[in-house]
Amino acid sequence: MPAAxxxxxxxxxxxxxxxxxxxxxxxxxxxxxxxxLALWDVARPLGGVVSLKQxxxxxxxxxxxxxxxxxxxxxxxxxxxxxxxVVAVPVSVGLGIFLVEMAPARVRPVVSFLIETLAAxxxxxxxxxxxxxxxxxxxxxxxxxxxxxxxxxxxxxxPPIGLGYLAAGLILAVMILPTIASITIxxxxxxxxxxxEGAYGLGATRWEAIRMAVLxxxxxxxxxxxxxxxxxxxxxxMAVTMVIGNSxxxxxxxxxxxxxxxxxxxxEFAEATGEVHTAALAGLGLxxxxxxxxxxxxxxxxxQAVGRGPAMGRP
Amino acid sequence: xxxxLVAGLLALAGAAQAADPLLINGAGxxxxxxxxxxxxxxxxxxxxxxxxxxxxxxxxxxxxQITRGTVDFGASDAPMTAEELAKLPGVVHVPTVLGAVVxxxxxxxxxxxxxxxxxxxxxxxxxxxxxxxxLAAVNPGAKLPDLAIAVVHRSDGSGTTSIFTDYLAKVSPExxxxxxxxxxxxxxxxxxxxxxEGVTGIVKQTPGxxxxxxxxxxxxxxxxxxxxxxxxxxxxKPTIAATSAAAAGVPMPDDFRVxxxxxxxxxxxxxxxxxxxxxxxxxxxxxxxxxIVQFLWWAVHDGQHLAAPLDYAPLPRAVVExxxxxxxxxxxxxxxxxxxxxx
Numbered sequence: 001m002p003a004a005x006x007x008x009x010x011x012x013x014x015x016x017x018x019x020x021x022x023x024x025x026x027x028x029x030x031x032x033x034x035x036x037l038a039l040w041d042v043a044r045p046l047g048g049v050v051s052l053k054q055x056x057x058x059x060x061x062x063x064x065x066x067x068x069x070x071x072x073x074x075x076x077x078x079x080x081x082x083x084x085x086v087v088a089v090p091v092s093v094g095l096g097i098f099l100v101e102m103a104p105a106r107v108r109p110v111v112s113f114l115i116e117t118l119a120a121x122x123x124x125x126x127x128x129x130x131x132x133x134x135x136x137x138x139x140x141x142x143x144x145x146x147x148x149x150x151x152x153x154x155x156x157x158x159p160p161i162g163l164g165y166l167a168a169g170l171i172l173a174v175m176i177l178p179t180i181a182s183i184t185i186x187x188x189x190x191x192x193x194x195x196x197e198g199a200y201g202l203g204a205t206r207w208e209a210i211r212m213a214v215l216x217x218x219x220x221x222x223x224x225x226x227x228x229x230x231x232x233x234x235x236x237x238m239a240v241t242m243v244i245g246n247s248x249x250x251x252x253x254x255x256x257x258x259x260x261x262x263x264x265x266x267x268e269f270a271e272a273t274g275e276v277h278t279a280a281l282a283g284l285g286l287x288x289x290x291x292x293x294x295x296x297x298x299x300x301x302x303x304q305a306v307g308r309g310p311a312m313g314r315p
Numbered sequence: 316x317x318x319x320l321v322a323g324l325l326a327l328a329g330a331a332q333a334a335d336p337l338l339i340n341g342a343g344x345x346x347x348x349x350x351x352x353x354x355x356x357x358x359x360x361x362x363x364x365x366x367x368x369x370x371x372x373x374x375x376x377x378x379x380q381i382t383r384g385t386v387d388f389g390a391s392d393a394p395m396t397a398e399e400l401a402k403l404p405g406v407v408h409v410p411t412v413l414g415a416v417v418x419x420x421x422x423x424x425x426x427x428x429x430x431x432x433x434x435x436x437x438x439x440x441x442x443x444x445x446x447x448x449x450l451a452a453v454n455p456g457a458k459l460p461d462l463a464i465a466v467v468h469r470s471d472g473s474g475t476t477s478i479f480t481d482y483l484a485k486v487s488p489e490x491x492x493x494x495x496x497x498x499x500x501x502x503x504x505x506x507x508x509x510x511x512e513g514v515t516g517i518v519k520q521t522p523g524x525x526x527x528x529x530x531x532x533x534x535x536x537x538x539x540x541x542x543x544x545x546x547x548x549x550x551x552k553p554t555i556a557a558t559s560a561a562a563a564g565v566p567m568p569d570d571f572r573v574x575x576x577x578x579x580x581x582x583x584x585x586x587x588x589x590x591x592x593x594x595x596x597x598x599x600x601x602x603x604x605x606x607i608v609q610f611l612w613w614a615v616h617d618g619q620h621l622a623a624p625l626d627y628a629p630l631p632r633a634v635v636e637x638x639x640x641x642x643x644x645x646x647x648x649x650x651x652x653x654x655x656x657x658x
Contacts (some may be wrong), residue, residue: 067501244510246470246507269509271498272499273375273396273498273499274398
C-alpha cells in the first residue's frame with residue numbers, strides 16, 4: 001500500500017476522515033482486547049488449581065478430579081487443520097489454474113457458482129454428511145487401503161475406526177476449499193496477460209508459462225488464501241465435533257480419535273460443573289486465541305519469505 | 316395507612332394489566348424440554364393469564380441462572396451440589412418426572428443381558444470382545460460374535476452422563492476410583508459423540524458398538540436395549556413402569572435431593588433419575604410466585620398424565636404426596652398459596 005501523502009492531511013476534512021478511520025481501526029483491536037480480558041477474567045479461578053505451564057503442557061483432562069491440561073486439544077487442532085490445508089491447497093490451486101487458464105469461458109461461471117455454494121453450506125450439514133457418508137467410507141474403504149499401502153508410516157497405523165483426525169481433516173478440507181479456491185481464482189485473474197504472452201513469446205509451453213510466469217506472480221496471494229483457510233479450520237467447531245471421536249489423547253496415527261480446542265469448549269461449556277471447570281474452558285479459549293496468533297504470525301513470515309523469492313514476481 | 320394505599324394501587328395496576336399475560340421465565344435442563352413445553356402449552360390453555368418462556372440451555376446453565384436470579388425458576392437433571400446450594404440457600408427442588416438411561420448396542424444378539432460388573436467392564440475397556448467369557452456367562456444360549464466392542468459415550472457435558480456414571484460408580488469400586496461420576500468425565504475407553512443423536516448415529520453404523528442414551532430417545536428411535544441386572548438380582552428391561560418403580564424403592568429425603576440409581580425393589584430399573592424444577596425458597600414477587608406454585612401443583616398432579624405418552628416416567632404415588640405436602644409449605648411474600656386437590 002502506498003503511504004498517504006502527509007500534506008493532504010492539512011485539510012480539516014481529511015484530518016477528520018483520517019481520525020475516524022483511526023478510531024474504527026482501533027475499535028477492532030479494542031474488541032479483540034476486550035475478548036481476551038473477559039476470557040482472562042473467567043479463567044482466573046483456574047490459577048488456584050493448575051499453573052500456566054501445567055495447563056498448557058499437561059495432557060490429562062479430567063473435570064471430575066480438577067485435572068486440566070490443554071496439550072491433547074492443541075495437538076488435535078493443529079493436526080486436523082494441517083491435514084485440511086495439505087489436502088485443500090493443491091486441489092484449490094489446481095481448480096484455480098484450470099478455471100483461469102484452461103477452462104472454456106462458459107464453464108467458468110458454473111464452477112465458480114458451485115464453489116461459492118460449498119461455502120454457503122452450514123457446518124452442521126457438513127458434520128452430518130461426514131458422520132453418515134464420509135466416516136463409513138473411510139472405515140470400510142479408505143483407511144484399510146491406506147493402512148495396506150502406507151502402513152509403514154506411523155501416520156497410517158492402527159485399526160480403521162472412521163472417526164478421527166483423518167475424518168475431521170478431510171471435512172475441514174472440503175469446508176476451507178471454497179475460501180482458498182476463490183482467492184486463488186481472483187489472484188490468478190490479476191496476473192497481467194503480458195506475462196503470459198511474454199512466456200509464450202519465449203517459446204514456453206502452456207504448462208511452462210503457468211509454472212514460470214503465472215504461479216510465481218500469484219504465489220503470495222495463494223499463500224494468503226491458504227492462511228484464511230487455515231484460520232477457518234482452526235476455529236471450526238460443529239462439523240469437527242461430530243467426526244473426530246472426542247477423545248482427549250495424543251496419537252500419531254491419523255486413524256485414531258482425537259479432540260480439538262473448539263470442540264471441547266462447545267461440548268462441555270453448557271454443562272460445565274462449577275467455577276473451575278468453566279475457568280478451564282475459558283483458558284482453552286485463550287489457548288486457542290494464542291495458537292491462532294502464533295500460527296498467523298508464522299504464516300506472515302512465510303508469506304514474506306515467499307514474496308521475496310527469486311522469481312520475477314513484482315510488476 | 317401507606318401500606319394499604321400501595322396495596323390498593325398495586326391491585327389497580329394489576330386489574331389494568333389483566334389483559335397482558337404474566338410472563339414467567341425459566342431455564343435449564345434439555346432432557347425434559349419436550350414434556351415441559353407440552354406442559355406450558357396445556358397449562359397456558361387453561362390459564363391464559365400466565366405464559367411461560369423456557370430456555371433449554373442445559374442443567375448447569377439453569378442452576379447458574381437461578382443462582383444469579385435472572386430467571387424465575389431453573390431446571391436440572393441432577394440435584395444441586397452442596398457447593399451450589401451454599402450460593403442459593405433455601406432453593407426448593409421439585410421433582411417433576413423421571414428419566415432412565417439405557418444401554419444400546421449394535422451386535423447380532425437378541426435381548427442382551429448385562430450385569431453391573433460386565434457393564435462396568437465394558438466401559439472400563441476391560442471387556443473388549445463380544446465373545447468375552449464374562450458376557451457369555453451372563454447370556455447363556457446367546458451366540459456372541461467374535462467382534463471387538465467399540466464403546467461410545469457422550470462428549471458433551473450432560474445429565475445423561477451424570478446419571479450413567481453415578482450408577483457405575485455405585486456398582487463398581489474400580490470405576491469410582493478411576494473415573495468417578497459427573498457430567499464430563501475422563502473416559503477410560505471409546506469414542507465421544509455429541510448428544511443422544513450422535514451416540515445413536517455412531518452405534519448404528521459401527522458393528523460391535525455399545526453406547527448409552529436416554530430411554531425416551533431410545534424408545535422413539537426403536538433402538539435395541541440391554542436388560543440390566545438390578546440391585547435385587549433381577550434382569551429388568553428399561554421401561555417407563557420400571558423407571559417409576561426405581562423411584563418407589565428409595566427413601567425420599569425432605570429436600571428431594573436423592574440419587575435413585577441402583578435402587579432396591581425387584582421391578583426397579585437401575586439407571587434412573589428424577590429431573591427437577593428449582594424455585595427460590597422465598598418467592599418475593601407476589602403474582603409470579605403464586606403462578607409458579609400453582610403451576611408446580613398442576614404439573615405434579617394433572618401434568619403427570621402427559622408424561623408417559625412422551626416417554627417420560629411419571630412420579631410414583633408416594634412421591635406425588637410428598638411433593639404436594641412440600642408445595643403447601645411454600646410461601647409467597649410470607650404466605651402460603653391456596654392449592655386445591657387435584658382433579
